[in-house]
Amino acid sequence: MSMVQPTSRLSVTQDGGYTRIEVPARRPFFIILFLTFWLCLWTVGGLAALAGLFDGTGDATGNLFSAIWLCVWAFGWIYTAISLAWMGFGTDTLWIGSSQIGRKLSVGALSKSYEYDVTHAKRTWFKEQPIGSTSAAPWSGNSVVMSYGGRQVKFANGVDETEAQIILDTLTSIAGIPQK
Numbered sequence: 001m002s003m004v005q006p007t008s009r010l011s012v013t014q015d016g017g018y019t020r021i022e023v024p025a026r027r028p029f030f031i032i033l034f035l036t037f038w039l040c041l042w043t044v045g046g047l048a049a050l051a052g053l054f055d056g057t058g059d060a061t062g063n064l065f066s067a068i069w070l071c072v073w074a075f076g077w078i079y080t081a082i083s084l085a086w087m088g089f090g091t092d093t094l095w096i097g098s099s100q101i102g103r104k105l106s107v108g109a110l111s112k113s114y115e116y117d118v119t120h121a122k123r124t125w126f127k128e129q130p131i132g133s134t135s136a137a138p139w140s141g142n143s144v145v146m147s148y149g150g151r152q153v154k155f156a157n158g159v160d161e162t163e164a165q166i167i168l169d170t171l172t173s174i175a176g177i178p179q180k
Contacts (some may be wrong), residue, residue: 010163012170018095018102019174026089026141026158032087039080039124046073059095085111092156094167096174103155114153118175122147125180126164127154146177 011022085107095102101116107130127145141158144167156167171177 008163008166010159010166012166015095018097019170020096021160021170022095022120022158023092023094023156023167025086025088025092027087027155032084034088035080035084039077039084042073042077042080046070046077047075054107094155098174098176101171101175116146116148116153118177120149121177123178123180125167126161126168126170128161144171146171 009026010025011020012018015063017137020162023042024030049066050069051065053070090107093104093106094102097118099118101118101121102114103114105112124144124146127143129141142160142164143154146153146155156164159167168179172179
């Protein structure tokens with residue numbers, strides 16, 4: 001009998017005066033497979049509609065409908081491509097210090113950073129996605145939430161309760177932010 005080793009998606013390291021927690025995006029195999037297949041078919045359909053728009057055989061009403069449909073097509077294509085990129089290469093990195101929290105969302109070479117002053121953070125908690133929710137969007141799912149000023153800030157989307165507790169304990173012990 002082999003012993004099952006405990007594993008975690010989180011990577012917790014000390015980086016100067018900060019504790020760095022790296023949370024890779026969830027990589028649901030069947031959703032990635034389905035969205036890749038769907039995106040290929042969606043691309044073919046959009047290119048066919050684009051070719052039909054410029055071939056000169058349609059009337060004004062048909063061309064208007066095609067132009068509007070292509071706008072919706074482009075939105076769907078971009079949304080799906082971003083979702084796939086996040087699931088394949090996305091990371092949510094937190095830097096937690098005694099006076100500041102930093103967050104960096106990155107997908108490959110693209111990234112967006114945020115900084116939060118700990119004095120405006122009131123409390124943190126784990127927010128569980130309701131059972132039966134079917135959203136596969138990369139920004140949905142369970143998360144760690146921080147009450148910051150007059151709004152809520154979500155971190156680490158897609159974490160389970162145990163992973164969230166590691167982040168919450170780190171926020172409490174280093175930055176002094178109480179848990180709900």
